[in-house]
Amino acid sequence: MNKITEFFARxxxxxxxxxxIIIAVLLGVFVWQNxxxxxxxxxxLGLDLSGGSRLVYKADVTKLPANDINESxxxxxxxxxxxxxxxxxxxxxxxxxTSSFGEEANKYxxxxxxxxxxxVNQAIETIGKTPILExxxxxPKFDKVKYNALIETFKKSDNKDMKTLSALMSMSxxxxxxxxxxxxxxxxxxxxxxxxxxxxxxIIGLEFNDVGKQKFADITKANIGKTVAIFLDxxxxxxxxxxxxxxxxNAIITGSFSVKEAKELVGRLNSGALPVPISLMTTETIGPAxxxxxxxxxxxxxxxxxxxxxxxxxxxxxxxxxxxxVALIFYGLIMLTLFILIPITLTASGIAAFIIxxxxxxxxxxxxxxxxxxxxxxxxxxxxxxxxGFVRAWTSIxxxxxxxxxxxxxxFFFGTTVIKGFAVVFILGTVVSMFSxxxxxxxxxxxxxxxxxxxxxxxWLYGAGFTKFY
Amino acid sequence: xxxxxLLVSSFGVLIAKGLNYGIEFTGGTLIEVSYDKKPDAxxxxxxxxxxxxxxxxxxxxxxxxxIKGDEINELNQKSVTDALKLDGLKETILKQDSIGSSMSSExxxxxxxxxxxxxxxxxxxxxxxFRSVSYPVKSWKYGIxxxxxxxxxxxxxxGVYVIMGLEIDTLFIVGILSILGLSLNDTxxxxxxxxxxxxxxxxxxxxxxxxxxxxxxxTSLYQTISRSLNTTVVLIIALVSLLVWGPASVFxxxxxxxxxxxxxxxxxxxxxxxxxxxxxxxxxxxxxK
Numbered sequence: 001m002n003k004i005t006e007f008f009a010r011x012x013x014x015x016x017x018x019x020x021i022i023i024a025v026l027l028g029v030f031v032w033q034n035x036x037x038x039x040x041x042x043x044x045l046g047l048d049l050s051g052g053s054r055l056v057y058k059a060d061v062t063k064l065p066a067n068d069i070n071e072s073x074x075x076x077x078x079x080x081x082x083x084x085x086x087x088x089x090x091x092x093x094x095x096x097x098t099s100s101f102g103e104e105a106n107k108y109x110x111x112x113x114x115x116x117x118x119x120v121n122q123a124i125e126t127i128g129k130t131p132i133l134e135x136x137x138x139x140p141k142f143d144k145v146k147y148n149a150l151i152e153t154f155k156k157s158d159n160k161d162m163k164t165l166s167a168l169m170s171m172s173x174x175x176x177x178x179x180x181x182x183x184x185x186x187x188x189x190x191x192x193x194x195x196x197x198x199x200x201x202x203i204i205g206l207e208f209n210d211v212g213k214q215k216f217a218d219i220t221k222a223n224i225g226k227t228v229a230i231f232l233d234x235x236x237x238x239x240x241x242x243x244x245x246x247x248x249x250n251a252i253i254t255g256s257f258s259v260k261e262a263k264e265l266v267g268r269l270n271s272g273a274l275p276v277p278i279s280l281m282t283t284e285t286i287g288p289a290x291x292x293x294x295x296x297x298x299x300x301x302x303x304x305x306x307x308x309x310x311x312x313x314x315x316x317x318x319x320x321x322x323x324x325x326v327a328l329i330f331y332g333l334i335m336l337t338l339f340i341l342i343p344i345t346l347t348a349s350g351i352a353a354f355i356i357x358x359x360x361x362x363x364x365x366x367x368x369x370x371x372x373x374x375x376x377x378x379x380x381x382x383x384x385x386x387x388x389g390f391v392r393a394w395t396s397i398x399x400x401x402x403x404x405x406x407x408x409x410x411x412f413f414f415g416t417t418v419i420k421g422f423a424v425v426f427i428l429g430t431v432v433s434m435f436s437x438x439x440x441x442x443x444x445x446x447x448x449x450x451x452x453x454x455x456x457x458x459x460w461l462y463g464a465g466f467t468k469f470y
Numbered sequence: 471x472x473x474x475x476l477l478v479s480s481f482g483v484l485i486a487k488g489l490n491y492g493i494e495f496t497g498g499t500l501i502e503v504s505y506d507k508k509p510d511a512x513x514x515x516x517x518x519x520x521x522x523x524x525x526x527x528x529x530x531x532x533x534x535x536x537i538k539g540d541e542i543n544e545l546n547q548k549s550v551t552d553a554l555k556l557d558g559l560k561e562t563i564l565k566q567d568s569i570g571s572s573m574s575s576e577x578x579x580x581x582x583x584x585x586x587x588x589x590x591x592x593x594x595x596x597x598x599x600f601r602s603v604s605y606p607v608k609s610w611k612y613g614i615x616x617x618x619x620x621x622x623x624x625x626x627x628x629g630v631y632v633i634m635g636l637e638i639d640t641l642f643i644v645g646i647l648s649i650l651g652l653s654l655n656d657t658x659x660x661x662x663x664x665x666x667x668x669x670x671x672x673x674x675x676x677x678x679x680x681x682x683x684x685x686x687x688x689t690s691l692y693q694t695i696s697r698s699l700n701t702t703v704v705l706i707i708a709l710v711s712l713l714v715w716g717p718a719s720v721f722x723x724x725x726x727x728x729x730x731x732x733x734x735x736x737x738x739x740x741x742x743x744x745x746x747x748x749x750x751x752x753x754x755x756x757x758x759k
Contacts, residue, residue, distance in 0.1 A: 294718075
């Protein structure tokens with residue numbers, strides 16, 4: 001190549017290399033800003049880093065016709081989403097999962113992630129509660145005398161006699177009917193228009209569907225002058241006396257609730273019974289203290305690993321090592337930016353995958369550096385050696401990384417959030433590392449590679465290893 | 471030779487002692503509780519047994535207890551949490567994991583399938599990638615040899631875990647799968663160099679003598695050795711850093727990878743290539759006969 005072509009080839013590369021440096025600086029600033037408090041795009045942390053709970057429920061879809069399943073799962077998802085949101089959880093993640101392996105090919109599952117909620121009991125209660133609405137009538141067989149006697153005994157024992165208590169609990173003045181929340185069309189908060197000295201009281205209006213309307217009419221007709229008790233979740237919330245037969249399917253629950261309580265009750269009634277019964281399969285809870293520890297530890301390990309790797313690269317591979325370290329910084333920045341932008345939820349295993357991927361990214365650079373060393377030794381100019389090095393190393397890099405991708409893909413489909421977190425970063429890392437090594441590093445190297453004879457100093461700069469070993 | 475011994479002993483120990491499955495594979499619950507004063511483990515154990523909750527308690531440091539027990543579901547969650555309370559002490563649940571047994575048996579199946587899948591993928595991929603140099607060793611044999619090397623790489627960490635009695639959980643499986651991916655890199659780089667040398671030497675013809683083949687294999691090894699070692703060094707740096715400074719939750723993953731990487735590099739050099747020449751020798755003998 002004559003001098004002028006050489007000059008242009010190199011200058012063009014230098015422009016591109018400088019472009020990369022500017023991009024790197026911009027990315028660096030972007031990432032740095034987002035690690036500060038109140039950042040616009042903070043890193044998303046998984047449960048094991050931020051603390052929280054994850055509950056996995058199994059949904060029993062055996063009683064549903066096949067084409068209803070997806071719809072039912074979607075509506076369960078929505079119902080639980082509402083319940084969790086009303087509870088004030090920030091950014092819950094609720095997802096339906098299907099298991100695709102083995103004999104249990106059609107198990108449907110619901111995974112609920114609640115960041116920040118560490119009281120598992122609380123979580124389960126919020127989610128699992130199916131509000132059960134029942135209408136009960138007076139039980140003619142109820143022995144009121146015995147009941148009162150038991151209450152006296154209980155009071156005399158200072159409310160401590162367990163046996164009496166359980167006997168009391170098994171007696172109920174009411175007996176169930178077949179009118180339940182299943183027939184409820186709608187519940188609404190209304191305001192009692194009658195004047196009281198306390199202002200307007202909230203009441204709950206219930207509207208039944210057609211079948212419910214009929215049942216309600218029957219019940220009220222048969223119980224005029226008697227009490228019909230309204231039970232919610234096993235507790236009587238209202239025991240009105242029936243005045244007349246009610247045929248329009250509307251009922252009113254009065255009580256001493258505040259507006260807030262009334263709204264809550266209505267919300268629960270409306271969110272209805274779950275269309276599919278669910279049972280709890282798995283729980284995972286991480287307290288926030290452990291989570292914060294894990295985050296710090298991961299970050300520290302990452303920084304130390306990064307610095308150690310760079311030092312090694314520079315010592316062993318000298319000048320090419322310096323360039324490889326620069327490419328590594330670039331790689332790191334790209335990955336962090338992708339974490340923010342996509343966004344990817346970081347878990348402890350995800351961060352581990354990131355640190356490991358630093359190693360893989362370097363691997364490509366090492367392959368290239370070794371090649372360059374060989375090419376120089378076989379007599380090429382440094383510039384040509386660098387170019388050839390990249391070309392020759394490509395097949396190795398491609399094949400080796402492809403295998404990593406196979407392993408990564410299998411990990412990704414394997415399932416649980418923990419593993420997925422690892423797999424996503426692993427795959428992303430492999431792909432990005434190919435880019436940073438082949439493209440970025442290449443431009444850097446070509447832009448500074450000298451043409452012309454290989455002098456001793458150049459050989460030293462571009463060589464590698466410890467001279468004795470070589 | 472050494473690998474042979476290691477391999478056999480790993481296998482033997484595995485059969486003898488069995489794997490120490492963590493709760494993710496057996497089902498059950500693990501609770502980590504910390505108290506503000508030294509807790510009476512026996513007391514907690516009694517309280518748990520009183521509600522008929524099978525349990526096993528370990529003390530961890532002065533103020534913490536690690537409790538392993540049955541599955542927890544909606545029915546017993548509250549009573550278990552209550553049973554952890556001790557008079558006059560404030561307890562904080564640091565961590566609780568509960569896995570239902572159907573979930574855990576599914577995990578076992580998935581793990582096995584995943585490992586098999588990766589192995590299959592490797593064989594297919596290598597057969598395809600090395601199709602241009604099918605002589606003197608058929609390309610699918612490259613795949614099989616790579617797989618044997620990998621199995622060797624996996625068995626040894628498993629053996630170590632059995633001997634040390636460490637717990638097997640999903641992170642362990644993730645580690646194994648990662649080793650399959652990464653250690654393979656090493657082996658492929660060597661094979662790739664062999665492939666390149668074969669192509670240059672205009673090989674792929676049946677006329678290549680055994681000696682010539684062995685020379686190519688040997689040279690390729692020599693050329694790639696420094697690269698293999700360096701990559702492993704870099705990865706080991708990353709892993710050691712994670713082990714020492716990193717979070718405790720990923721310990722299983724990192725430790726498995728560490729053992730696997732070291733073994734893997736060793737195997738790529740001392741197992742894969744000799745096997746290759748051995749196989750081509752076998753081929754030759756059978757052809758002669």
